[in-house]
Amino acid sequence: MFDAYLERMALHRSERMMDMSQATLYAQLTNESRQKMWNAWTQVVSRVNTFMIQRDAKLTGKNPITWNGRLVSMKGLFRNFAQTFGKGGVQ
Numbered sequence: 001m002f003d004a005y006l007e008r009m010a011l012h013r014s015e016r017m018m019d020m021s022q023a024t025l026y027a028q029l030t031n032e033s034r035q036k037m038w039n040a041w042t043q044v045v046s047r048v049n050t051f052m053i054q055r056d057a058k059l060t061g062k063n064p065i066t067w068n069g070r071l072v073s074m075k076g077l078f079r080n081f082a083q084t085f086g087k088g089g090v091q
Contacts, residue, residue, distance in 0.1 A: 007052065008052065010048070011045065011048050011049055011052065014044065014045055015045055015046065018045065021037075021041075022034075022037065022038065022041070025037065027036075033090040046070060050066065050070065050071060053071050054066075065077055067080045
């Protein structure tokens with residue numbers, strides 16, 4: 001468990017660095033540049049987190065559910081199906 005916490009420290013550090021860099025650069029960017037910067041950092045953090053969750057799940061013999069690369073619960077999966085295919089497609 002301690003090893004898993006140590007590995008997650010890199011993720012939390014990158015989130016803090018993202019917040020710090022955005023606060024520093026935010027005032028100097030246009031709205032479009034701000035959005036691009038946010039999306040790029042969000043994708044990096046999401047990929048790292050998803051990879052760690054999938055690796056942990058493989059080690060325990062479980063299979064996580066993802067939607068567009070993001071981890072979701074069963075309830076979230078049903079909600080995403082309903083939004084995509086309509087409520088009748090979930091039943």
